[in-house]
Amino acid sequence: DIVMTQSPDSLAVSLGERATINCKSSQSVLYSSNNKNYLAWYQQKPGQPPKLLIYWASTRESGVPDRFSGSGSGTDFTLTISSLQAEDVAVYYCQQYYATPPAFGQGTKLEIK
Amino acid sequence: EVQLLEFGGDLVQPGGSLRLSCAASGFTFSSFDMSWVRQAPGKGLEWVSAISGSDFRTYYADSVKGRFTISRDNSKNTMYLQMNSLRAEDTAVYYCAKSSGQRVPAAIVDWFDTWGQGTLVTVSS
Numbered sequence: 001d002i003v004m005t006q007s008p009d010s011l012a013v014s015l016g017e018r019a020t021i022n023c024k025s026s027q028s029v030l031y032s033s034n035n036k037n038y039l040a041w042y043q044q045k046p047g048q049p050p051k052l053l054i055y056w057a058s059t060r061e062s063g064v065p066d067r068f069s070g071s072g073s074g075t076d077f078t079l080t081i082s083s084l085q086a087e088d089v090a091v092y093y094c095q096q097y098y099a100t101p102p103a104f105g106q107g108t109k110l111e112i113k
Numbered sequence: 114e115v116q117l118l119e120f121g122g123d124l125v126q127p128g129g130s131l132r133l134s135c136a137a138s139g140f141t142f143s144s145f146d147m148s149w150v151r152q153a154p155g156k157g158l159e160w161v162s163a164i165s166g167s168d169f170r171t172y173y174a175d176s177v178k179g180r181f182t183i184s185r186d187n188s189k190n191t192m193y194l195q196m197n198s199l200r201a202e203d204t205a206v207y208y209c210a211k212s213s214g215q216r217v218p219a220a221i222v223d224w225f226d227t228w229g230q231g232t233l234v235t236v237s238s
Binding site: 031033034038040042048049050051052055061093095097098100101102103104105106107 | 157172175208219220222223224226228231
């Protein structure tokens with residue numbers, strides 16, 4: 001099974017500053033036939049279900065603010081929030097869908113400094 | 114509006130059984146693969162099971178294989194999770210999640226674009 005590891009486990013960033021969350025997979029999730037990375041990012045606020053932010057490692061879901069961006073390829077990926085807003089306080093998860101079972105990272109808790 | 118609503122969570126004793134339901138609306142249910150994803154209290158997300166839209170192929174996490182059964186009734190726009198031989202470690206909020214429906218070569222389960230609010234299953238004596 002593919003194991004997803006996020007870093008850091010928690011992060012405190014000042015309002016308006018950049019937040020960066022990393023995700024590493026135990027094997028490549030780049031599918032060579034279509035050159036796409038099978039990776040998604042989710043945001044989960046307290047008491048709410050997860051919300052899809054990004055798929056194909058860098059494609060924003062409709063309605064997601066453009067301060068959220070995804071990057072990376074192969075085994076190393078990054079979620080960046082360019083200018084942190086108060087409503088971005090949440091736990092963020094990466095998920096691979098290259099292989100079954102689909103696997104999530106352990107989550108990164110983002111707070112305001 | 115696409116909506117998923119889970120039912121059936123409860124307190125059950127170890128070794129007991131429970132059936133969860135997920136009622137879908139706002140989209141053509143039979144055209145989309147669906148999954149159950151769970152979250153133990155204070156913990157992360159764990160995929161449990163998936164079922165394809167029209168030919169009902171099923172997939173399970175090793176942790177529930179042989180104990181849980183996923184099914185769906187496309188005429189009722191509803192998905193189910195029959196949970197038997199429940200253990201304390203099955204305690205979690207169980208979410209119903211809709212797959213994207215996009216063509217994803219070589220992937221059995223892709224990303225989840227819609228989630229329900231979840232239903233709490235507690236396994237305890």
